[in-house]
Amino acid sequence: MTPAGAERNREREAPEDRSGRLLALVLAALEDDQAIDLVAIPLAGRSTIADHMVIASGRSTRQVASMAQKLAERIRAETGRPVRIEGLQAADWVLLDAGDVVVHIFRPEVRAFYALEKMWAFDAEGLPTRAVDARP
Secondary structure, rough: OHHHHHHHHHHHHOHHHHHHHHHHHHHHHHHOOOOOOEEEOOOOOOOOOOOEEEEEEEOHHHHHHHHHHHHHHHHHHHOOOOOOOEEEOOOOEEEEEEEEEEEEOOOOOHHHHOOOOHHEOOOOOOOOOOOOOOOO
């Protein structure tokens, strides 16, 4: 199949399939780069910002920045989608917005402080759970 034909097929696929494939790509790329404590949070039907949120940690600012840059390049190369990146210079917390999937890559100390997993946790009925203290 030609690249143009593959692009047309991607445009015709259901949004759920597209976001699921993008999530799989993100998770595989972060695992390849040895991300720590990889977590995927489903947001479809709960938030309009994205279908999935991925949270991961790197051991150092250098690893966080490298993972973010490589992930953005891989998403662009494999999907043709633009990726917005915030926080790359400091690399304590880098946010990548790939449309259907939002990725947060932290240094472990920064991740523990902000505790996004607790903020975006949902109970068995799909309702947000609230933590009394967001910090550990």
